[in-house]
Each structure stands twice: as structure tokens, then as C-alpha cells.
Amino acid sequence: MDMISIRDIRKVYHIGTEKVVALGRISLSVAQGEICCILGTSGSGKSTLLNVMAGLERPSRGSVIIGGTDVTKYSEKQWALFRQKNIGFIFQSYNLLPTMTAVENVALPLAFRGVAKELRTGKAVKMLRAVRLGDRLLHRPTQMSGGQQQRVGIARAFVARPKLIFADEPTGNLDSKTGQEVMDLMVAMARKYGETLIIVTHDPEIAKYAERIITIHDGCKVSDESNPAAAGKKEEPES
Amino acid sequence: MKFRDMIAMSLSNLFHRRVRTVLTVMGVVIGTCAIIVMLSLGFGMRQSMEDMMKSMGDLTVVTVYGGGGSRGSGNLDDKALKNMQKLPNVTAITPVYYLDPSCVTVSCRKYQFSAMVYGVAMDTLKTFGFQAESGNLPGSDFKKTDILFGSESGYDFMDPKRQNDGMMDRTPDKNGNMPKPFVDLEKDKFTLSVNLPEDSTARKKDVKLNVLGVLAQDYSKNPNPSDCIFMDIDYAKELKAKYNKLNNVKSSESQDSYSQIVIKMDSIEAVPDAVQQITDLGYQSYSMESQRDAMEKQLRTIQMILGGLGAISLLVAALGITNTMVMSIYERTREIGIMKVLGCIVWNIRAMFLVEAGTIGFLGGAAGIGISYGISALLNSLAAKAATSGQEGGIFGMGGNISIIPLWLVFASLVFSTMVGLISGILPANRAMKISALTAIKQE
Incomplete structure (x- = not known):
């Protein structure tokens, strides 16, 4: 079953009188539980594609269907509610709230969903232990290293058990060793919880972690191939 | 959330x-x-x-002035009084009749009273909130010769034969005590007589006055109960008539009318209406309420x-x-x-x-x-x-x-x-x- 499927997505920016085509008729679908990488150089349109899939930008044409629901025409509020329940995010620059502790940051998506404080704190603590930050629960982002911050980001993306997790250059701000650790953790978590994970990156090394690599160039899909090396590592999901 | x-x-x-x-x-x-x-x-x-x-005054009280034209106000006679009695929300009403001091003499031993004598509806004094310093305010069963003294009235008795120092000095002494007046308002006996023409040979007739009490000082009241005698209005008018007859004075309308009519309303809210209606009747009035407004x-x-x-x-x-x-x-x-x-x-x-x-x-x-x-x-x-x-x-x-x-x-x-x-x-x-x-x- 397809977790997300986009059809004939086209995105055109109007800059002054000039038309810039960021995406030209892209179609793709990602299956439930699949770990997929969208690979492309800067300016290839991969970020735009991610934004369209996450409802942060409206496509000029085409449709987005997530979990069987056509969300193309959703309003801003509908998207917000939809993201609350169905989508997790991991950002390049972590994007943790600086005034909050690790636990509060992780619990934030649950707070938006209206989960009671005790319950969401419990889930957040559990998730932070899962990313091996059980000893950093009450630290603020400024008191943690980049790798630790990104692990908090991962915990935050997984805590609400969404259908779909987007990771936008998740290792972009990390050194290669920490980057590898973070990627290992992220992929392991996705497999453990059976999440569908879409990683957007320009780095072919990162792409190797994915079971499937879709390459984008100048707003068009140039290749879509499976990566047996990563797929072989696939384990049976825990739950 | x-x-x-x-x-x-x-x-x-x-x-x-x-x-x-x-x-x-x-x-x-x-x-x-x-x-x-x-x-x-x-x-x-x-x-x-x-x-x-x-x-300064009771806010529910309206005072209507007489004064025959000079104030642009109508003459306050019994007809005016009747009209005002008919106003709504009136609790008490009394005309004030000013008895000319040349008409009567109030005396005690050799001392004579030298201040105001007001004729008022004695039974309304309680309602108007007058207080007695000693004695009692009259109820509805007062006698004709009942009078009330003002709080300072004792000092108004003077010896008419001593022109300069006949009056008691009212300044307090070193210890702050007021000097004693010549008469004791509570214990002395007072008489009243209608003045006769100087050439008259008729005998002066003294009437014994019955002092009910002394009013407490209260600057908010009208008439002000300090240097005065309050007596029944009908008696005051009767005395005036007697004086006119003995002295062959023709009574005139303006002399017989009341100097003012004092009305107490049941609430402050009723005052503006009453003032308006009194103005409509053609009289001038004064109320603390209008001042306050x-x-x-x-x-x-x-x-x-x-x-x-x-x-x-x-x-x-x-x-x-x-x-x-x-x-x-x-x-x-x-x-x-x-x-x-x-x-x-x-x-x-x-x-x-x-x-x-x-x-x-x-x-x-x-x-x-x-x-x-x-x-x-x-x-x-x-x-x-x-x-x-x-x-x-x-x-x-x-x-x-x-x-x-x-x-x-x-x-x-x-x-x-x-x-x-x-x-x-x-x-x-x-x-x-x-x-x-x-x-x-x-x-x-």
C-alpha cells in the first residue's frame, strides 16, 4: 500500500515577469514502511518537493495523496491538523525551541494534539531513552552538542507515531562521524517502529542508508532505483 | 492544543x-x-x-422665597401654601412667618429679647430634623403659647436701659468657657406682650410663655435655630393682627404673607421635579440639590x-x-x-x-x-x-x-x-x- 503518492506535481514560481519551473510533472509513490531517499544537488527542486509533500507549499498542479486521503486542496488549518496526527519532521538545523528542555521539545507535537501533560511527558521520556538521551532529559538545546540535538529532533519526530516522517538534510550540520551515528539511529528507529521515512539530501553517502533512491535533477525525476544493500538490512518491525 | x-x-x-x-x-x-x-x-x-x-443643608429640602416682585417671585400667601401642599412626594411643609420685632416684646425680669421671632408649623419641626438641646420638640398637641428658643437665644436678652453694655459679650474667656447669659432659658419665666403706641394709656397685657425647650445649633437648617424664638404660626399671625388693631396699622398683603415656605421632600430624586413645579407656579426656590447638581x-x-x-x-x-x-x-x-x-x-x-x-x-x-x-x-x-x-x-x-x-x-x-x-x-x-x-x- 502506498503511504504517499504524488501525481503530476508541477510547481512554478513567478519572480517578477519570469517563470521559474521548480518541479515539472513529478509523480512518485512511497510504500508503507519504506525508507526512501530523494537525492539531488542544490537547486534541483528536492526541497520544493518535500515542502509540497508536507503541505508547506501548494503545488501549481497535480495532487498529493497521503494514506489514501487527497490532501491537495487542504486549507492551512486542515494541513496543520493533518500534520499534527500524520507527519513528523527532522530538520537540518534541528529546530528545537531554545526555551524548552529536551523533554518539553519532544512532547511539543503531543501538546499540539491536546495530549495531557503527564501522558505526553511519559511518552517523551520513553522516546528520549530510545535515542539514548535518558541522561539529558532536562537539558536545553544550548546545553547539548549538535548530535544530541539532532537525536532530540528524531525523538520529537517519532513521539507522536506519525504515518510519515520527513528528514530534510538531517546530517547537514554534523561532522561525518556524528552524521553516521545519527543516520544509523534514524533508520533503526524507522525500522523498529515501522515508519515510512523520506530523507531529502544532496549527499550520496547518506542516500546509501535508504532502501530506495530517487534522483531529482532540474525539477524532474531522473532515476528511481532500489538499494539492495540497505534493503538487506531490513528487519521485521517491532510493532 | x-x-x-x-x-x-x-x-x-x-x-x-x-x-x-x-x-x-x-x-x-x-x-x-x-x-x-x-x-x-x-x-x-x-x-x-x-x-x-x-x-450646609438638607439635600431633600426646598426653600421657596416670597418677596413680592423684587425677586421676581410670587407672594407667599395661604393660596400658595395650599398649592405647594398639593405637590407630590412632600413629607413636610411649613411656612415661615417673620414677626416684626417692633410688634411684640418678649421679656424676662428686666431683660428684653432682641432677635427674631419666627412663626412656623410647630408640629413639622421634628420631621425637618431639628434637634432639641434641652427639653422636647412639640408633637401635634402643642399649646398656643408654646415656644422654642434657639441655641444662642440666651445672649439675645439685654437690659434696654443700658444702651452700650446691655448686651452680653459672647467671646469665650481664657479657659475657653462661654460667659453665662443674663437669663437661664430653661429655668427663667418668660412673658410676651404686644407693643402699644408710645402715647397709649392702655395697660400692657403680659402673656405667660411656655418654653418647650432649646434647639440645638444646626447651620444646615432653615430657619437657622440660633438667635431666635420659634412659635406657632397661627399665634404669630394673631399677635400681628392684635398689634395692627392696637396701633391702627392697616394690614397689607405683603406684610401678612410668609417670608418663605420650606418643603421637605421624601427623597433627593423628588427635588428637581418639585423645584420645576414651584417655578411653574411662579415662585423662586432654592435647594441644596440644585446647587449640588x-x-x-x-x-x-x-x-x-x-x-x-x-x-x-x-x-x-x-x-x-x-x-x-x-x-x-x-x-x-x-x-x-x-x-x-x-x-x-x-x-x-x-x-x-x-x-x-x-x-x-x-x-x-x-x-x-x-x-x-x-x-x-x-x-x-x-x-x-x-x-x-x-x-x-x-x-x-x-x-x-x-x-x-x-x-x-x-x-x-x-x-x-x-x-x-x-x-x-x-x-x-x-x-x-x-x-x-x-x-x-x-x-x-
Whole structure:
């Protein structure tokens, strides 16, 4: 079953009188539980594609269907509610709230969903232990290293058990060793919880972690191939 | 998102920017203080005015003047009295008949009374609120010769044969005690006789007067019960008629009419109506209530000016709140973007900003109220000091509290300052709501 499927997505920016085509008729679908990488150089349109899939930008044409629901025409509020329940995010620059502790940051998506404080704190603590930050629960982002911050980001993306997790250059701000650790953790978590994970990156090394690599160039899909090396590592999901 | 979580997040945001929060709150504190203190001065003025009014006269009393044309007022005769008795909401009414001192002589031993004699409806005195210093006020069963002395009437008895020092000096001695008058109003016997022409050979007829008591001094009463004798109005008129007959004086209309008619209404609210109707009947009247009305209008203007001055500083504080919130949005653009991406609906973001702005207003209002009470107490103690050291209280007068904060003002200013906060927050909150999630998270 397809977790997300986009059809004939086209995105055109109007800059002054000039038309810039960021995406030209892209179609793709990602299956439930699949770990997929969208690979492309800067300016290839991969970020735009991610934004369209996450409802942060409206496509000029085409449709987005997530979990069987056509969300193309959703309003801003509908998207917000939809993201609350169905989508997790991991950002390049972590994007943790600086005034909050690790636990509060992780619990934030649950707070938006209206989960009671005790319950969401419990889930957040559990998730932070899962990313091996059980000893950093009450630290603020400024008191943690980049790798630790990104692990908090991962915990935050997984805590609400969404259908779909987007990771936008998740290792972009990390050194290669920490980057590898973070990627290992992220992929392991996705497999453990059976999440569908879409990683957007320009780095072919990162792409190797994915079971499937879709390459984008100048707003068009140039290749879509499976990566047996990563797929072989696939384990049976825990739950 | 739960409302409780929203409040908690707003408060934590305020706490994390505590220096700026405190400074902004201080702006509101000053604004609230300015309004409350200014208004409290107004209330203090109103209170002292009302106290002053009360000491000057009964607010429910209307006095109608006679005076046959000179005041542009009609003649106060029995017909006028009847018309006024018919007015609605009248509790008591008495004409005041001024008995000319040349008509009668009230004497005690060799001393003669030399002040006013008023004929009034004796049974209404109680209703008008006259108090007896000694003895009793008459009920409805008074006798014709019953009289009441004014509080100072003792000093009005003088020896007619001693021209210069016949009058008792009323200044207190070194110990502050008043000298004793020649007569004792309570124990001495008093007689009254109608004056005869100087060449008359007829014998003077003395009538024994029955002293019911002495009235207590009260400057708010009309007629003023100090240097006078109150007697029954019918008896006063009878004496006048007798004098006219003995002295062959023709009675004239203006001489027989009442000098004034005093009316007590059942409530202050009934006074303006009564005044209007009396004017319609063609008489001039005076009431403390109409005076009060005019003064109150003036006071309201003063109070509005004072409140306006306070409002200006609160307006500045409101701009401060808006400024703080706008700054806060610039700083938190990224944060807002993250929250939106994580699925926070825009309404929640807007509400959070409104809660923050409202909280600033509320805290400022609460602190402002506390400080205002302090300022108010300080002003009052300063005023009390000035009053005891013998200086005049100035326009605030009377030495009472010059600053009064009514309880409703406390609640009103709390609500008002919170509202000011919320209103100041609307613009920034709407702006926060419109921040694009995408540009916000891209911002480094």
C-alpha cells in the first residue's frame, strides 16, 4: 500500500515577469514502511518537493495523496491538523525551541494534539531513552552538542507515531562521524517502529542508508532505483 | 492544543524574556497608577463636596422665597401654601412667618429679647430634623403659647436701659468657657406682650410663655435655630393682627404673607421635579440639590480631565505592549514557524500571543492597583498633616481623605488594563499568525 503518492506535481514560481519551473510533472509513490531517499544537488527542486509533500507549499498542479486521503486542496488549518496526527519532521538545523528542555521539545507535537501533560511527558521520556538521551532529559538545546540535538529532533519526530516522517538534510550540520551515528539511529528507529521515512539530501553517502533512491535533477525525476544493500538490512518491525 | 498548555507556554515565554516583560509591565503599572490616582482624587473631591453639602443643608429640602416682585417671585400667601401642599412626594411643609420685632416684646425680669421671632408649623419641626438641646420638640398637641428658643437665644436678652453694655459679650474667656447669659432659658419665666403706641394709656397685657425647650445649633437648617424664638404660626399671625388693631396699622398683603415656605421632600430624586413645579407656579426656590447638581457637573468635568491625563499614560503603555510583542515576534519568527510545521494550528499561535499581551496588561494592572493604594495612603496622610498644621486643604478642603479608591475602581482597572493588553496584542498576534512556516524555518 502506498503511504504517499504524488501525481503530476508541477510547481512554478513567478519572480517578477519570469517563470521559474521548480518541479515539472513529478509523480512518485512511497510504500508503507519504506525508507526512501530523494537525492539531488542544490537547486534541483528536492526541497520544493518535500515542502509540497508536507503541505508547506501548494503545488501549481497535480495532487498529493497521503494514506489514501487527497490532501491537495487542504486549507492551512486542515494541513496543520493533518500534520499534527500524520507527519513528523527532522530538520537540518534541528529546530528545537531554545526555551524548552529536551523533554518539553519532544512532547511539543503531543501538546499540539491536546495530549495531557503527564501522558505526553511519559511518552517523551520513553522516546528520549530510545535515542539514548535518558541522561539529558532536562537539558536545553544550548546545553547539548549538535548530535544530541539532532537525536532530540528524531525523538520529537517519532513521539507522536506519525504515518510519515520527513528528514530534510538531517546530517547537514554534523561532522561525518556524528552524521553516521545519527543516520544509523534514524533508520533503526524507522525500522523498529515501522515508519515510512523520506530523507531529502544532496549527499550520496547518506542516500546509501535508504532502501530506495530517487534522483531529482532540474525539477524532474531522473532515476528511481532500489538499494539492495540497505534493503538487506531490513528487519521485521517491532510493532 | 489544551488551553492550559497554551497559558503555560505563554507564561514561560514571558518568563524567559523577563527583563523586557518587567519593563513593559512597568509601563502599564505607571499608566494604571496614573488613572487610578487621578480618579481617586476626583472621588475624594466629590466626597468632600458631599460632606460639605450635608453640613450646609438638607439635600431633600426646598426653600421657596416670597418677596413680592423684587425677586421676581410670587407672594407667599395661604393660596400658595395650599398649592405647594398639593405637590407630590412632600413629607413636610411649613411656612415661615417673620414677626416684626417692633410688634411684640418678649421679656424676662428686666431683660428684653432682641432677635427674631419666627412663626412656623410647630408640629413639622421634628420631621425637618431639628434637634432639641434641652427639653422636647412639640408633637401635634402643642399649646398656643408654646415656644422654642434657639441655641444662642440666651445672649439675645439685654437690659434696654443700658444702651452700650446691655448686651452680653459672647467671646469665650481664657479657659475657653462661654460667659453665662443674663437669663437661664430653661429655668427663667418668660412673658410676651404686644407693643402699644408710645402715647397709649392702655395697660400692657403680659402673656405667660411656655418654653418647650432649646434647639440645638444646626447651620444646615432653615430657619437657622440660633438667635431666635420659634412659635406657632397661627399665634404669630394673631399677635400681628392684635398689634395692627392696637396701633391702627392697616394690614397689607405683603406684610401678612410668609417670608418663605420650606418643603421637605421624601427623597433627593423628588427635588428637581418639585423645584420645576414651584417655578411653574411662579415662585423662586432654592435647594441644596440644585446647587449640588451644578457642582457635580463641574466635578465630573474635572474628573474627566484627570482621568484623561491618566489615560494618556496608559495609551503610551499600550504602545509599549504592542512594541514588545512585535519585537518578540521578530525574535520568535523561527519558533513560530517550527510550531506551525509541527502541527500547531494558527489559532493557537494567535491565542498564545494574546494571552501574553493580556498577561502583561493584567500584571501591570494588579501591580498598579497595589501601588495606587500606597500613593493614595501617602497623599491622604500628607493632606491630614497639612490640615492639622492649620493650613487650608486647598481645593480639596474639609481635611477628609483627598484620595478615595472605591472597590469597583479596583476591579474596573484590572479589567481595563487586561483589555488594553489584549487590544495591544491583536496586531502582533495577527502578524504572528500570518508568518509563513516555510520562510520561518529557513531563517538562520
